[in-house]
């Protein structure tokens with residue numbers, strides 16, 4: 001597996017924060033801040049995941065100003081179209097040139113009862129519409145105590161990847177539920193152990209090539225002060241950042257981890 005071929009990916013999950021006007025100001029500032037700092041976007045990819053209502057504004061801004069930032073949605077319907085009030089089709093995301101969509105975030109699994117089957121169906125829907133799924137997996141504190149760290153994320157990823165084509169483009173985010181928004185991040189070593197187990201799942205489900213090129217992110221209380229430790233791990237290829245992605249300076253410092261900490 002050639003780790004060098006995976007471009008590090010720093011993704012900002014805004015959750016239900018920033019309306020479309022705030023999104024425009026934020027994305028402009030983020031792009032300026034990174035460009036000012038001469039960030040090499042080919043070396044470390046950066047993307048934001050705003051609420052649905054912001055996406056059209058972000059698309060317009062990114063395309064008009066040719067900003068080197070990616071963007072995606074935080075969820076997608078498993079259905080293509082029809083009588084599904086409140087749902088958003090992958091076809092709509094594709095029309096908005098979303099490169100990515102987060103699927104199965106723990107908040108959706110917990111608050112919206114998204115099962116592994118739902119996550120599997122949404123992964124298939126994203127791929128069908130040419131949007132790269134960012135598949136989130138992770139154990140709760142209780143799972144950790146009962147089953148150790150990898151059993152639950154491994155089972156969740158296996159379920160999500162069932163029937164996925166071996167040449168599909170997916171991103172995996174390992175987010176221990178106990179680390180999300182808690183200020184208590186996993187250690188780089190913990191993240192690496194689970195990321196390695198997840199890479200084995202990708203090998204089994206999609207083959208060696210896919211395992212070599214698929215990016216596995218760590219998420220859960222990532223900030224500029226701890227990102228470098230995660231990025232030093234061979235199987236961690238980036239981060240899915242929640243709270244710290246809402247602060248332009250902090251998020252750009254995370255994206256620029258190679259510079260400010262001399263990794």
Ligand code: PGA
Pocket residue numbers: 013175179180181182183219220221222240241242243244
């Ligand atoms: P956090 O959230 O960085 O605020 O812990 C991460 C996430 O939920 O994706």
